[in-house]
Amino acid sequence: MRGFRTIVGLSLLVALGAGVGHAANDDDPFAPKAGASDQPPNPGAAPSSPTAPAAPLPPECNGVNLTEDICQQSNNGLLAKTAGYAVLAVLLFTILRMWWNRRGTSSAPVRFITPMLLAGAGAGTLSGLDPLRSVHLKCCIANHDFVTKVLLQDSEVARAVLLGVLPAFALFFVVAVLEKLLKR
Amino acid sequence: MNRYVISVGGTGQHVALALTRLVRAGALEGLKLIALDPDNETRLPQLLRAPTPSLSGAKHPLQDGVVKAPFDIARLGQKSFEQLFVDPDHPKEQELFQCLFDADEASIAIHKGMYGTPCVGATVFAEGANGDLIQNLLRPLSSATQVFVCGSVVGGTGAGIMHKLIGEIRRYYTHEIFGIFMLPWFDVSATGGKGAITPATITRNASHGVKYFYEHTIPNLTASLLIGYPGTTQSAVLKKLTLGEGNMGENPHYLHLAAARGIVELPAAHTANRGVKAYGMVHDLRNEGWLLDAAWESGVPLRKLLRALRVQHNLVSFLVLPENRNKILSYYTSWLGSSDFFAPLDGSIKLNVTDKKMRHSFAEHVLDRFAEIKEEVELCVNWAQKIFPVELIDQSDDALMKELSDAFMKRAESAGHWKRLQAIWKGRELPANPDKPNTGADVAEHHAQIILDYALGN
Secondary structure, three states, X not given: OHHHHHHHHHHHHHHOOOOOHHHHHHOOOOOOOOOXXXXXXXXXXXXXXXXXXXXXXXXXXXXXXXXXXXXXXXXXXXXXXXXXXXXXXXXXXXHHXXXXXXXXXXXXXXXXHHHHHHHHHHHHHHHHHOOOOOHHHHHHHHOOOOHHHOOOOOOHHHXXXXXXXXXXXXXXXXXXXXXXXXXX | OOEEEEEEHHHHHHHHHHHHHHHHHOOOOOEEEEEEOOOOOOHHHHHHHOOOHHHOHHHOOOOOOOEEOOOOHXXXXXXXXXXXXXXXXXXXXXXXXXXXXXXXXXOOEHXXXXXXXXXXXXXXXXXXXXXXXXXXXXXXXXXXXXXXXXXXXXXXXXXXXXXXXXXXXXXXXXXXXXXXXXXXXXXXXXXXOOXXXXXXXXXHHHHHHHXXXXXXXXXXXXXXXXXXXXXXXXXXXXXXXXXXXXOOOOOOOHHHHHHHXXXXXXXXXXXXXXXXXXXXXXXXXXXXXXXXXXXXXXXOEXXXXXXXXXXXXXXXXXXXXXXXXXXXXXXXXXXXXOOHHHHHHHHHHHHHOOOHHHHHHHHHHHHHHHHHHHHHHHHHHHHHHHHOOHHHHOOOOOHHHHHHHHHHOOHHHOHHHHHHHHHXXXXXXXXXXXXXXXXXXXXXXXXXXXXXXXXXXX
16 A cells, blocks of 8 residues: 555656656565666566566567666656656647637536546556557566566556556646636 | 707607617717606506616616606596596586586596596696696706607697696796607507597597697797608508507507607707708608618717627627626636636726635626626617518628627537637726726626627727
């Protein structure tokens, strides 16, 4: 439970642009210790945990040199991208909300909640599917040694909700409040 | 200009109601009304007193719409005409009375009107004309610059008291008095009971009334306009109106507008030709909308004014739809709302109310006044639409009117209306008045006027 709270709290921060992906790994008891990056990668090794069987290596990982640093950087990149997705979705749907407000149709709650839900859905979809996922990240996730370097690596839904939907909701709300404060 | 209109009887009230609308519409200005009739309880005088709730009292377009009895009705009470004049203890009085008046006339309840019997009206008024009541009503005329007397020379009150009344007016006012007199303008159904007004009564009254008018009243007037409709020619505008027994409300007719036109035409005609004492008016059957096209005192044709009022009515009606009212008011109570769609109006509210907590109630006042303006405009527009067929009022290829009418089908979901209002009001917020704080009504009137100006210019 404590871990879940940490992740949710961090995911909000990530959405706001703070790249603190490493902090999540500090609590991970299975994360390789410092200096483990010197160890050579072992793509062919059996998975260390029976509950998380590694997927077969994608063909594009053949010949890709993975290190802990590379996977941590990929993880940071993933967090930055999900933050970007959230910002992009919030930006787009805030424009929709503002346009809708100028049109004046529908009630105020509908004009606010609909774009917020759409922003959350957009950010969640992009975060879950991650269309811009790099080869290194794919290989890190496929690698049983480095998979733990990637936050919420084993669940696209959890990543969509925690890194996409919730930060988008929060950011959408913050932007709306800021706009309101500026106008009053 | 300190111009007075003295309306006499029910027909006079019809003309006064036409003038009320024309002043509210901006076609005429600066008229003060003195309405005389013994009956001020039925629907017609009630309508004149308050054409809409917001146009009563000091806000009446004619400054005072209250219909007053031309004699002390409280003193006379609810007595019949005979009871007023005949002492039952003196049989000679009764004999004399019965020589002059028939039984129907004798039984008329004066407080309800004269029921088309000028001789009754004339007798009662002659008795009470010297009383304080009528003198107090006429005394303000001493400061008048022009006086118009309007009424019927056919009915009981108008025909009965007109001649004597003009004489009384002359006590206080010696300048130009113009008469606007209506000849028969409606028929009555002949089904009324004993004592009811019949077509024969009207014909008889018209004959006597016009004769008396030409022989005795004309010399006391600067110039007069006589208007009537014999019902011989039927057209889209000139229609026969048949009133039934007990019809005590307003019956809009084109001739009331034509009579109101006398306010503009008579002084001008008199200036052009001082020798003419009586005028008539020819209705152009080939151009039945000629009164719509004529320029009124504001210099703007009535058609253009009505069209601007209809644009204003459309936009203001949209604004005060319950859903839109809630949308606007919710902005001042909930952080979820937005003022973007009514930004210029919100701008005026913010400029005039610095205390955020007060803005909601101020906005309520603004919207309440908008609702009143809608009613006031309806008063004018609906009346015109009863007088003229739609095709005569509407301008062809009026893109704005068509767009607004079509968009209004969507009711509160019409984005086009908000867009139009934003465009019209943009940069026209009402600044705060440091000398006298603006009220919600001031803000609403300011924004309604901008709409009207826009409609007049487009």
